Amino acid sequence: MTLIKRLDFEEAKFSLYFLGYENPETIPNDSSEKTAFLFNCKATLDLTHNWGTESDPDFKGYHNGNSDPRGYGHIGITVDDVYKACEGFEKLGVEFAKRPDEGRMKGLAFIKDPDGYWIEIFDFGRMSGLINGPSS
Template sequence: MRLLHTMLRVGDLDRSIAFYSEVLGMTLLRRKDYPEGKFTLAFIGYGNEADSTVIELTHNWDTTAYELGNGYGHIAIEVDDVYKACDDIRQRGGKITREPGPMQHGASVLAFVEDPDGYKIELLSAKRAD
């Protein structure tokens, strides 16, 4: 397993990309619109996603601002098999909050687990389509 990305919800995607790239020196790695879901994902970081942890900036088209309390999204961990990882987590007493399966408006296989404080951790299949 390895840490993939941390997701942050942002009100102005272009402003956020400019900050992370121009102020912090990161590179925009990829950006994709999901018109059916009315959101855009942008991945930004210091290295290639294949070997580096990055930040996922999520812009929900109908939201221009967030309170700091609800701006944090989740961290993501890559696993070989999302279904098996969920079974293993359950056996160790973990709480699955989103059963494994394809992403809505996408093709990635994912699931969510909740830590003791309620923070969400996304489990993603090693073979992602998006």
């Protein structure tokens, strides 16, 4: 994924990061052109950073929702090939919550971001077979 645009809101003390699967060479440099480009992308991921927690010694961290008490679970990202993507994550030292051939659901993976949030990695070709297959 590529960072398309970052917007900082100093008075409200937060930033928005917009990411997408865009060729970095096609993203305009001009701020207003970049904004227009952003809102014409097919799909983007918008991440919010609330300022201050990184320098607060009493901040215990956000709960990732994958252990009790459960809540938010994860986001999912599609890739062309789960196994090749996981080879790349392995080389980068990314921590896995589930590798493609572990568990009952084969062919998909879960990696963890630096804060422990889960990110599902899957491709539509494999998932459509699982979703459209016979119910058990």
